Amino acid sequence: xxxxxxxxxxxxxxxxxxxxxxxxxxxxxxxxxxxxxxxxxxxxxxxxxxxxxxxxxxxxxxxxxxxxxxxxxxxxxxxxxxxxxxxxxxxxxxxxxxxxxxxxxxxxxxxxxxxxxxxxxxxxxxxxxxxxxxxxxxxxxxxxxxxxxxxxxxxxxxxxxxxxxxxxxxxxxxxxxxxxxxxxxxxxxxxxxxxxxxxxxxxxxxxxxxxxxxxxxxxxxxxxxxxxxxxxxxxxxxxxxxxxxxxxxxxxxxxxxxxxxxxxxxxxxxxxxxxxxxxxxxxxxxxxxxxxxxxxxxxxxxxxxxxxxxxxxxxxxxxxxxxxxxxxxxxxxxxxxx
Amino acid sequence: xxxxxxxxxxxxxxxxxxxxxxxxxxxxxxxxxxxxxxxxxxxxxxxxxxxxxxxxxxxxxxxxxxxxxxxxxxxxxxxxxxxxxxxxxxxxxxxxxxxxxxxxxxxxxxxxxxxxxxxxxxxxxxxxxxxxxxxxxxxxxxxxxxxxxxxxxxxxxxxxxxxxxxxxxxxxxxxxxxxxxxxxxxxxxxxxxxxxxxxxxxxxxxxxxxxxxxxxxxxxxx
Numbered sequence: 001x002x003x004x005x006x007x008x009x010x011x012x013x014x015x016x017x018x019x020x021x022x023x024x025x026x027x028x029x030x031x032x033x034x035x036x037x038x039x040x041x042x043x044x045x046x047x048x049x050x051x052x053x054x055x056x057x058x059x060x061x062x063x064x065x066x067x068x069x070x071x072x073x074x075x076x077x078x079x080x081x082x083x084x085x086x087x088x089x090x091x092x093x094x095x096x097x098x099x100x101x102x103x104x105x106x107x108x109x110x111x112x113x114x115x116x117x118x119x120x121x122x123x124x125x126x127x128x129x130x131x132x133x134x135x136x137x138x139x140x141x142x143x144x145x146x147x148x149x150x151x152x153x154x155x156x157x158x159x160x161x162x163x164x165x166x167x168x169x170x171x172x173x174x175x176x177x178x179x180x181x182x183x184x185x186x187x188x189x190x191x192x193x194x195x196x197x198x199x200x201x202x203x204x205x206x207x208x209x210x211x212x213x214x215x216x217x218x219x220x221x222x223x224x225x226x227x228x229x230x231x232x233x234x235x236x237x238x239x240x241x242x243x244x245x246x247x248x249x250x251x252x253x254x255x256x257x258x259x260x261x262x263x264x265x266x267x268x269x270x271x272x273x274x275x276x277x278x279x280x281x282x283x284x285x286x287x288x289x290x291x292x293x294x295x296x297x298x299x300x301x302x303x304x305x306x307x308x309x310x311x312x313x314x315x316x317x318x319x320x321x322x323x324x325x326x327x328x329x330x331x332x333x334x335x336x337x338x
Numbered sequence: 339x340x341x342x343x344x345x346x347x348x349x350x351x352x353x354x355x356x357x358x359x360x361x362x363x364x365x366x367x368x369x370x371x372x373x374x375x376x377x378x379x380x381x382x383x384x385x386x387x388x389x390x391x392x393x394x395x396x397x398x399x400x401x402x403x404x405x406x407x408x409x410x411x412x413x414x415x416x417x418x419x420x421x422x423x424x425x426x427x428x429x430x431x432x433x434x435x436x437x438x439x440x441x442x443x444x445x446x447x448x449x450x451x452x453x454x455x456x457x458x459x460x461x462x463x464x465x466x467x468x469x470x471x472x473x474x475x476x477x478x479x480x481x482x483x484x485x486x487x488x489x490x491x492x493x494x495x496x497x498x499x500x501x502x503x504x505x506x507x508x509x510x511x512x513x514x515x516x517x518x519x520x521x522x523x524x525x526x527x528x529x530x531x532x533x534x535x536x537x538x539x540x541x542x543x544x545x546x547x548x549x550x551x552x553x554x555x556x557x558x559x560x
Contacts, residue, residue: 233448240400240441240451 104141106132108152119203120146120210147216150207154223157196158230165189165234182235183281189231190255191274194262198270205263228252250288254280386506394558395495395510396449399517400440401557402488404455405462406433409484412466413477422474422531429481429524436517443513452557461553465546472537478528479536483546485525491554492518 111128118124125139125146142148172179179185197204211220228251237247257280262273324330410430417423444451452458469480496514499507536542 229448229450238445240444242451242453242455244451245453 100141103134103138105152107134107138107142108149111149112153115149115200115203120150120207122146125149144215147210147213150210151216151219151223153200153207154211154220157193158223158227160196161189161193161227162230162234164192165230169234179236183285185235186231186251187274187278187281189234190251190258190277193227193231193255194258194270194273194277197259197262201263204259208259208263224252224255228255246288250284254284386503388502391498391502392447392507392510393449395499396440396443396447397452398554398557399492399495399514400437400444400449401452401455401458402491402554403433403437403440405458405553406484406488407437408459408462409466409480412463412468413470413480414466415463416467416470417474417477420474422477425527425531426477429527432520432524436520439513439517443510453560454553454556458553458557461549465549469536469542469546472542475532475534475536476542478531478533479539479542480546481528482525482533483543484550485521485528487547487550487554489518489521489525492521 107125107128109128110131111124113131114124114127118127122139122142122145125142126136129138130136200207210216225248228248231251232247237244239247254277258273258277261276262270265273267273407430410426410433413426414423414430417426443449465480466477470477472479492514496511496518499511499514504511533539
């Protein structure tokens with residue numbers, strides 16, 4: 001019981017879990033709520049206490065007398081004690097933040113299993129939290145709710161794609177195979193990225209809607225940019241001029257269009273989607289070829305015009321000659337002769 | 339209740355727990371330093387490099403060298419066949435080498451180029467050609483103005499990196515110092531070749547410097 005109370009006090013000293021404990025306290029009557037909060041706290045801090053004994057030990061209830069003695073002993077150098085104390089607290093704050101991050105990740109990953117049933121919602125997060133052994137109210141630590149779940153999933157997909165493409169390129173380099181044509185590489189990369197949505201296809205339109213909400217928009221734009229940048233980089237693009245933007249913009253547009261097609265595709269293994277993707281990539285490559293041809297033609301034209309101007313200036317450089325025009329008055333006039 | 343537990347230091351960030359209300363997110367001044375340190379650790383990544391700062395520096399320097407390349411191209415188009423042609427060509431070649439270095443750094447660190455590159459392309463060429471049409475002195479005045487702004491800019495960047503953590507940016511610092519010295523040399527060359535005798539030198543210099551500073555501000559962000 002003393003151990004449980006200790007754990008509860010440590011639990012309550014952290015503001016985020018304090019709110020959660022408070023919420024669980026209020027949800028039901030006092031005694032079951034308090035007991036559930038303390039049980040959750042003891043489970044949460046079961047391993048945390050073992051791991052970071054050094055920092056948490058300073059706040060233990062067990063040794064108040066020892067602390068009083070240390071307080072009196074270090075009474076003189078308050079300044080240094082304060083610095084080391086704040087360093088300890090900072091270390092503990094960071095350890096606490098990391099622990100919170102890890103817990104969030106665990107809940108998010110687990111919540112993905114419940115998405116086909118509950119959709120991208122707080123219910124899925126609550127189910128995930130419970131499956132991880134936490135209270136359902138722990139889903140309250142996700143302030144943006146279902147949006148965080150979608151953003152997490154998209155980020156995980158991008159990470160997985162990055163690993164896949166890096167491994168494939170490393171393998172190609174090792175076997176010294178020829179680099180595949182860029183269009184084929186792009187098609188395969190986009191196909192494998194879109195296939196990651198298949199398990200959640202029924203609910204993907206909801207996810208796309210969530211990604212367009214104002215709170216998710218910065219994150220979703222960032223993630224899309226990272227995705228297309230990664231794909232182009234792995235495809236071998238090393239451009240440092242405006243092509244950087246045109247290529248990535250083009251690929252982002254193709255990806256978004258294909259994603260939309262995939263939502264309403266009912267063909268076998270999404271064949272229509274992949275053929276749509278191939279056609280869009282073919283159009284894009286034709287467009288870039290046409291653009292480069294236009295640029296070359298334009299440059300040739302400019303050079304031609306400059307050459308013509310130089311030729312004309314050389315040929316018709318005027319030579320000024322005095323020409324007599326009035327014999328009697330002996331007047332001459334300056335005339336330009338080419 | 340507090341009396342029983344007062345001996346066991348229920349504190350958070352150096353303040354007693356009972357003072358810390360859940361809706362109070364105010365942090366005392368003495369706690370700012372530790373908060374800033376932890377934030378910097380967040381932004382620093384695994385090797386302590388501030389990626390946002392690195393991207394900004396490489397992006398704006400690449401834009402600057404690109405603009406300088408186009409500037410010298412414009413000057414060369416007008417004065418290339420004249421007596422200062424070889425001098426302009428020499429400075430142009432050095433700027434091309436700078437541009438290549440920044441392109442390599444850009445690819446290595448996966449930094450995006452500025453979206454305003456087409457504008458700097460045209461603007462740089464026009465400013466170079468325009469000042470060169472004012473004569474050799476005009477071209478040299480333009481060089482002096484631009485190189486002064488760029489040297490200051492490199493100095494500011496070097497100072498920022500030294501304040502952050504010089505060990506993590508050794509290669510970049512080396513590059514910036516060398517390029518800053520090159521730009522100062524161009525500045526001195528411009529002064530040697532009668533830049534101050536250009537028509538409206540003071541006005542020309544101020545205008546060009548204002549434009550350069552605006553370009554630097556925009557390229558860092560866009």
